[in-house]
Amino acid sequence: MSRRRLTLMVAGVLTLVLGGAGALLPVPYVALSPGPTENTLGDVKGKPVITVSGHQTYPTTGKLSLVTVAYQGGPEARIDLLTALRGWMDPTVAVVPEETIFPKAVSVKEVEQQNTQEMSSSQQDATAAALTELKIPIKVYVAVASTQKGKPADGKLLPNDEITEVDGAAVRTVDEVAAGVRKHKAGEQVRFTIVRGGKPMTVEVGTISGPSGSIVGVIMGSQFKFPFTVNVNVGDVGGPSAGLMFSLGIYDKLTPGPLTGGRSIAGTGTITPDGQVGPIGGIQQKLVGARDAGATVFLTPADNCDDAVQAVPKGLRLVKVSTMHEAVQAVDALRTGSGQVASCPAR
Known part of the structure; x- marks a missing residue:
């Protein structure tokens, strides 16, 4: 064998080895793919997703x-380069920079x-939104989540303390508590x-200077x-994006007759206590997961409609919702066949 041919063979082998090794190097990206779906009217690991005690409930279907x-x-x-490349080529997978999911700090x-x-x-x-939709009264109060170490409240106010008054004035919201504290000059005492x-x-707590006044x-x-x-x-599911579907599941269990009429409906969206539906991330992957699970209707936050219409799988109808009330009306209209149902507009 000539020296030239031997050199070319060795170079080729080294290129393959280095290329293969490079493909296995970890890269700072995260691959997002369709995850599992859970029926809020059903069970997870043998336990109902939603249980209600102390109030009448009704059978559900769908x-x-x-x-x-x-x-x-x-x-x-970390995933390797080869996994990232496969994800970039798969339309159901999104490969995003690691910091998108895991901020450096x-x-x-x-x-x-x-x-x-x-x-x-x-x-x-979600519970608050469902009960508000049903006009069932609920009490709202301000609770301590935590205190900042070394600050005046540390050790004086404890997690789960319910704050009812500041300096003798009744408070019902976080903003009212903060406003009561800001009335004081730094160094003064606040009576909670x-x-x-x-x-x-x-409990009396001292104040110190903060970015917008006393804290x-x-x-x-x-x-x-x-x-x-x-x-x-819901087992190991995390994040706020299931709020809308929890609300609808609770609403369905508390009202006579099945809301879905037996349909398989999926959806997503954050929810506020007064029933406002907010946008979420990963809409493309969630649409694929919903269709794979057999859903034919997908309740879509209005602010996600533009992205959803570009990725909706065949056989899945996008229904646009901005509030819990709109979602209930839409599902009801789908069941009865009466009334208009808002759709995400095609682009």
Whole structure:
């Protein structure tokens, strides 16, 4: 064998080896793909997704399914270049920079904890939205979520404390509490009336200067007291995007007759306690997951319509919704065949 031929063979082998090794190198991207769907009217691992105690419920049929996005990759388990390339070639997969899902300043554990917290909050908001749609009264109050370490409230206000008054004035919202604190100059004391473990008490907390006035270093959130108990069980699903479908599932169980009329309906969207539907991410993957699960109708947040119409699979009808009320009306119209149903406009 000539020296030239041997050199070419060695170079070819090295190129293949280096190319193969390069394809297996980890890259800072995350592959998003269609995740599982869960019927909010059904069960997860043998347990109902939605259970209601203390109020009459009614039989349901059909499906009101939430949809999810699965991801592969992340700082602790990066995908390789070959996997990323396969994802870029697959229209049902989105390959996005790692920082889109895992910001550099936040750990993977913190991201997972945030997703869990958002899911828990969305379940509360969904219950509030469903009961508001049904005109069932609920009580809203301000609760302590946490305090900032080293700030005046640290150790004085505790998680789950219900704040009822600031300096003797009744408060019902987070903004009202913050406004009461800002009335003080830095260094002054604020008198909080709270309920802790069912017992009312008064706690005085000092103030310090903050970006927009005086603060005490407390993180608060709105909480609800419902007249009966609603529990939601979804296993390992996280994030806030299932809010709309939780609301519809709760609404269906609390009203006579099946809302869907036996149809398989999927959807997505965040929900506020007063029933406003917000946009979500991963709409393309969620549409594919919904169709693969047999859904024929997809409830789409109005702000996601533009992206949805470009990725909707054949056989899936997009119904545009902006509020819980619109969603109920749309599903009702689909069941009865009466009334107009808003669709995402074609581009």
